Amino acid sequence: MSSTDEGAGFAGGAVQAATRTLEALRTRLELIGLELADAQDRLMRRLLCGALALFLLMLGLFAALVWASLAWWENRLWLSGLVAVACLAGGTLLALVAARKIRTQPFHDSVAELNEDIRALKASLHHEPPP
Secondary structure (H helix, E strand, O other): OOHHHHHHHHHHHHHHHHHHHHHHHHHHHHHHHHHHHHHHHHHHHHHHHHHHHHHHHHHHHHHHHHHHHHHOHHHHHHHHHHHHHHHHHHHHHHHHHHHHHHHOOOOHHHHHHHHHHHHHHHHHHHOOOOO
């Protein structure tokens, strides 16, 4: 083999490696884009449902308070205070439950694919077959 063949082989190999790297990067970026669009759709759906639920709950709570105040006019101050304490306690409890559920990783699939790419790259650098 002449020195020009070795140079062309090295350059060709480098170009192939760069092409594969760019293709893998493009694929990963497409995956991240899809996950981001999916996360945005889920967030908008949750916000809309949450806002509607909050509106209806507040309307129902107000109607119940008005009814109870009219039904037991003498105890209207106690009823209002009791409803306020119940609302604060319920809101705090719901906030704690929601905070516990938010701890999910947003781009789990992308991170897993990138970790797999890193393992495969390390295996190829050490001339080991990927797992």
